[in-house]
Amino acid sequence: xxxxxxxxxxxxxxxxxxxxxxxxxxxxxxxxxxxxxxxxxxxxxxxxxxxxxxxxxxxxxxxxxxxxxxxxxxxxxxxxxxxxxxxxxxxxxxxxxxxxxxxxxxxxxxxxxxxxxxxxxxxxxxxxxxxxxxxxxxxxxxxxxxxxxxxxxxxxxxxxxxxxxxxxxxxxxxxxxxxxxxxxxxxxxxxxxxxxxxxxxxxxxxxxxxxxxxxxxxxxxxxxxxxxxxxxxxxxxxxxxxxxxxxxxxxxxxxxxxxxxxxxxxxxxxxxxxxxxxxxxxxxxxxxxxxxxxxxxxxxxxx
Amino acid sequence: xxxxxxxxxxxxxxxxxxxxxxxxxxxxxxxxxxxxxxxxxxxxxxxxxxxxxxxxxxxxxxxxxxxxxxxxxxxxxxxxxxxxxxxxxxxxxxxxxxxxxxxxxxxxxxxxxxxxxxxxxxxxxxxxxxxxxxxxxxxxxxxxxxxxxxxxxxxxxxxxxxxxxxxxxxxxxxxxxxxxxxxxxxxxxxxxxxxxxxxxxxxxxxxxxxxxxxxxxxxxxxxxxxxxxxxxxxxxxxxxxxxxxxxxxxxxxxxxxxxxxxxxxxxxxxxxxxxxxxxxxxxxxxxxxxxxxxxxxxxxxxxxxxxxxxxxxxxxxxxxxxxxxxxxxxxxxxxxxxxxxxxxxxxxxxxxxxxxxxxxxxxxxxxxxxxxxxxxxxxxxxxxxxxxxxxxxxxxxxxxxxxxxxxxxxxxxxxxxxxxxxxxxxxxxxxxxxxxxxxxxxxxxxxxxxxxxxxxxxxxxxxxxxxxxxxxxxxxxxxxxxxxxxx
Numbered sequence: 005x006x007x008x009x010x011x012x013x014x015x016x017x018x019x020x021x022x023x024x025x026x027x028x029x030x031x032x033x034x035x036x037x038x039x040x041x042x043x044x045x046x047x048x049x050x051x052x053x054x055x056x057x058x059x060x061x062x063x064x065x066x067x068x069x070x071x072x073x074x075x076x077x078x079x080x081x082x083x084x085x086x087x088x089x090x091x092x093x094x095x096x097x098x099x100x101x102x103x104x105x106x107x108x109x110x111x112x113x114x115x116x117x118x119x120x121x122x123x124x125x126x127x128x129x130x131x132x133x134x135x136x137x138x139x140x141x142x143x144x145x146x147x148x149x150x151x152x153x154x155x156x157x158x159x160x161x162x163x164x165x166x167x168x169x170x171x172x173x174x175x176x177x178x179x180x181x182x183x184x185x186x187x188x189x190x191x192x193x194x195x196x197x198x199x200x201x202x203x204x205x206x207x208x209x210x211x212x213x214x215x216x217x218x219x220x221x222x223x224x225x226x227x228x229x230x231x232x233x234x235x236x237x238x239x240x241x242x243x244x245x246x247x248x249x250x251x252x253x254x255x256x257x258x259x260x261x262x263x264x265x266x267x268x269x270x271x272x273x274x275x276x277x278x279x280x281x282x283x284x285x286x287x288x289x290x291x292x293x294x295x296x297x298x299x300x301x302x303x304x305x306x307x
Numbered sequence: 308x309x310x311x312x313x314x315x316x317x318x319x320x321x322x323x324x325x326x327x328x329x330x331x332x333x334x335x336x337x338x339x340x341x342x343x344x345x346x347x348x349x350x351x352x353x354x355x356x357x358x359x360x361x362x363x364x365x366x367x368x369x370x371x372x373x374x375x376x377x378x379x380x381x382x383x384x385x386x387x388x389x390x391x392x393x394x395x396x397x398x399x400x401x402x403x404x405x406x407x408x409x410x411x412x413x414x415x416x417x418x419x420x421x422x423x424x425x426x427x428x429x430x431x432x433x434x435x436x437x438x439x440x441x442x443x444x445x446x447x448x449x450x451x452x453x454x455x456x457x458x459x460x461x462x463x464x465x466x467x468x469x470x471x472x473x474x475x476x477x478x479x480x481x482x483x484x485x486x487x488x489x490x491x492x493x494x495x496x497x498x499x500x501x502x503x504x505x506x507x508x509x510x511x512x513x514x515x516x517x518x519x520x521x522x523x524x525x526x527x528x529x530x531x532x533x534x535x536x537x538x539x540x541x542x543x544x545x546x547x548x549x550x551x552x553x554x555x556x557x558x559x560x561x562x563x564x565x566x567x568x569x570x571x572x573x574x575x576x577x578x579x580x581x582x583x584x585x586x587x588x589x590x591x592x593x594x595x596x597x598x599x600x601x602x603x604x605x606x607x608x609x610x611x612x613x614x615x616x617x618x619x620x621x622x623x624x625x626x627x628x629x630x631x632x633x634x635x636x637x638x639x640x641x642x643x644x645x646x647x648x649x650x651x652x653x654x655x656x657x658x659x660x661x662x663x664x665x666x667x668x669x670x671x672x673x674x675x676x677x678x679x680x681x682x683x684x685x686x687x688x689x690x691x692x693x694x695x696x697x698x699x700x701x702x703x704x705x706x707x708x709x710x711x712x713x714x715x716x717x718x719x720x721x722x723x724x725x726x727x728x729x730x731x732x733x734x735x736x737x738x739x740x741x742x743x744x745x746x747x748x749x750x751x752x753x754x755x756x757x758x759x760x761x762x763x764x765x766x767x768x769x770x771x772x773x774x775x776x777x778x779x780x781x782x783x784x785x786x787x788x789x790x791x792x793x794x
Binding site: 032033034036037038039040041042043044045082084120243247298 | 393395397398400401402403409529530532586590592593723725727728729730766767774775776777778780
């Protein structure tokens with residue numbers, strides 16, 4: 005019996021050794037080849053930015069071309085309440101007569117922060133139809149302590165009003181309304197807002213009334229705040245989800261504005277040398293014009 | 308072939324009980340662990356090339372028709388498999404992360420991902436118990452049988468993963484596609500064979516596979532407070548079966564040829580949700596929201612196996628070749644677009660009776676991976692496996708009954724694989740249907756506040772855990788012992 009076991013053992017061991025040798029590779033790690041991708045560098049990534057902002061010398065003659073940067077806070081209730089921040093950039097041509105400022109505004113951009121993860125995009129066509137805005141403002145004070153008191157701005161989207169400030173806006177229950185028109189010429193009455201990329205479109209008419217005020221800073225900018233009220237009527241939507249009503253409250257305590265001179269007496273953004281600073285040139289320098297706050301719902305706890 | 312063997316079968320209740328387990332099973336049961344490790348100590352020690360030879364209850368898996376060539380038997384045993392397998396992720400060069408642009412970030416920035424990108428250095432160990440039986444029910448030429456493989460540390464495991472950039476939001480790593488979770492399931496097979504002639508038999512069987520499906524009902528009172536939702540579950544587990552079929556021919560004295568077909572099978576979990584959100588009740592387009600979330604786990608392909616065996620004095624040699632139709636592979640998201648390739652797997656084994664009480668067995672196999680090179684968007688991880696096994700069998704008499712105790716040890720070597728994603732200079736947006744390495748932040752999207760493209764979106768941005776490449780390698784070690792009683 006012992007001999008038989010010995011014979012059997014001698015025949016088994018080579019096989020056990022083979023399996024064991026294979027298992028001896030435990031813990032061995034092969035050397036992997038280098039990946040085929042190298043560091044990706046962005047040449048323009050660090051250009052601009054507020055830390056590098058260059059603002060021109062102080063000029064108390066305000067006649068010229070300016071950029072108005074507005075960072076407006078609105079508290080929106082869609083089930084819960086969140087802060088919506090609307091960033092406007094206007095090109096403002098100012099003609100100063102004494103303390104009076106005759107302003108012509110062109111709305112260059114209007115950007116909303118996402119709400120519940122959905123961003124509302126306003127097309128350039130809407131902004132073009134809303135421009136120009138004629139605004140009468142005043143400057144008050146003494147050299148070195150100049151205050152700016154902006155006139156009322158009335159911005160209409162998708163509707164024409166004989167009296168933009170006082171005429172009553174149509175309610176949803178009063179449609180159709182002959183004053184409503186296809187302001188962005190996309191085949192839908194009113195102004196078309198795209199929500200959440202291609203998620204849906206909503207067709208609205210809107211009137212926003214605002215005014216800004218501020219003080220002239222040593223760097224030549226006018227920094228302040230403002231008031232805004234918006235009335236909006238939803239006409240239709242491509243997806244009923246987007247037509248859902250919601251309540252908004254202007255949150256002026258957290259709205260900020262800044263006027264930056266952008267002509268040759270300021271930042272000189274006339275990059276194409278045509279003697280005018282247009283919207284494209286202003287938007288290209290957007291990061292130098294000012295910073296925007298990120299939404300924070302705690303600002304809406306007691307708007 | 309001894310056509311009287313069936314009349315001597317004396318314990319049909321075992322096969323019936325095992326078969327009933329299949330009917331009652333409520334967890335996934337398919338051949339995943341058997342595909343990888345084999346069934347029974349003898350068969351696994353012989354490399355698993357048993358479709359032309361299986362002479363015990365393991366015929367239920369290898370070739371149903373082989374039951375007709377075996378005496379009624381009962382067996383039970385244990386299987387333990389541990390691993391040293393690894394997926395090593397190559398270092399990401401700077402500049403490809405998803406940038407942090409505050410709340411306007413188009414994707415969750417890389418710096419905010421819940422889990423860091425990490426290597427995989429372990430998969431789930433396998434601890435299983437199996438029992439099987441073959442009986443004749445006293446009917447000449449007939450065999451019926453049943454077997455059950457049961458994980459002892461859990462009844463089953465349902466865990467899915469994505470194989471592309473979406474996984475960054477979950478494990479943020481990679482997982483072996485055909486190992487690990489795939490072994491954590493019950494296997495229950497029942498079948499019967501009939502000896503048409505002394506040299507020819509046919510077999511037919513089923514493996515059971517529950518599928519889960521149904522529509523859950525969800526009510527959200529406040530969508531900004533997602534932590535509080537009301538849910539009514541409504542999931543039904545229905546029975547699914549996959550066919551097993553085989554034929555067995557005794558071509559000459561000591562020479563057997565077998566052919567087996569094992570049908571495609573997988574576990575499907577079709578989750579549907581009907582969601583009501585307060586406030587949207589007037590909007591029939593979104594009230595209710597309907598979600599359809601199909602999932603597939605533990606896929607086993609159609610397998611066609613051809614094998615043969617030769618038995619002489621004290622020596623048996625057997626082997627088979629398995630053709631697996633992996634091109635129909637369903638991934639965890641029930642997508643049939645993995646582009647897997649069909650494979651041929653050869654296995655061969657030798658058994659020598661050294662002494663009447665001592666039989667030594669060894670086997671070898673090579674399993675090609677069905678997974679093609681992963682140079683694009685997907686990160687299916689799998690390796691070729693070299694399988695070596697050995698074991699012994701010890702016939703003895705226990706309480707007057709002929710019993711054999713067998714054990715095996717099996718080592719599987721995962722042939723190292725080195726994957727590099729291929730640069731192309733042009734990257735499609737990450738959308739359904741895109742299989743090449745894709746850009747999560749398209750360059751052409753303009754920042755509305757500047758009218759300019761976003762600088763951080765230039766070039767390629769991807770959080771794909773498998774980018775820019777990875778390697779996979781390692782070993783599996785399986786051990787098992789069982790006892791078999793022929794009656």
